[in-house]
Amino acid sequence: MEDVMVRRRDILINKLELQEGSCIILTDSSNLLYFAGVGVGCLIIDCDEATLILPKLEEEEVKAKVGSTLSLEVYGPEDRLMDRVVRILSEVKPSTIFFDKLSVRDYEAMGKITSNLRECMDTIWEMRMKKDSYEMKLIARAAEIARRTMDKVSSILEPGISEWELAVEAEYIMRKMGAESVAFQTIVASSSSSSKPHAKPSYRRIEENDIVVIDLGAVYESYRSDMTRTFLLGDFKHKYSYLLEAVHKAKNEALNLLRPGMLAREIDKAARKILVDLGYGEYFIHGLGHGVGLDIHEPPYLSPIYEKPIPEDCVVTIEPGIYIPGMVGVRDEDMYVVGEEVQSLTSFNYLE
């Protein structure tokens, strides 16, 4: 595992054409997980070595994980992480500092060391978008937990249970299956709440004739999953099935186009056109999908404003929805590996 991190850091150094006397500093916890193997502290990479600055309280655990490929520099409670980093860099005086994310305060402090401050998230995303086989396994496991949880939750979904209880059950089931946490706050949105894509679960109890949107995801070994199902109960099965059919049609259109090299926005456009043609254009109020990995929403974004093609070996969601304010909403979301073939990680036959 340590070798993987060393290789990733070397690739980043090469891609940025890092010169002797310059450095890269990483502070985002997902970037730290990707390049250091742990999600804490601040990583300083130069041409010769990588040093992780971290609080003393993390030392023992981090040491065991990162081995000997990283130098560690710890600080006690009297210091602050980025103050420490700024002091170290003030001594080294790098000619260029590449960074992922900095607060304005830290950016200004770095600006006193060099005027060559260069944000490098695009380059990092080029790397992080393409998942290796080990990452794929972890994402597939996170997706498997989500898929099996959705299956179990659908079996306890009946009139009388509240949105809150369903969300808590879902989170408990995921944790019991080995999820280290939930990938985001579980969404359970029934009745007219279903028209809000990010509705918070309420104490409302599910009724005999109802609609329930459930959106959940797990974290497994730091990698995330994301899936959504819309359940129609009682008479609503007939009343609103046309909305679900519409999103399924849009989803299939997207799947027909989903492949490496395809412009992400063209896939969004094609799926959106299906919903526009059916008269629901104004009710599809978000992008078609997004990448998933160490972050729950990451590039590539299948949206009208994302200009890049879909890279090979990425993992994306496809999640068309229709949201009619104050009335009803539906969404259907699965995760896909985009390799030579497109493979679903979450599909199961939930309509009996």
Ligand SMILES: [Mn+2]
């Ligand atoms: Mn999603």
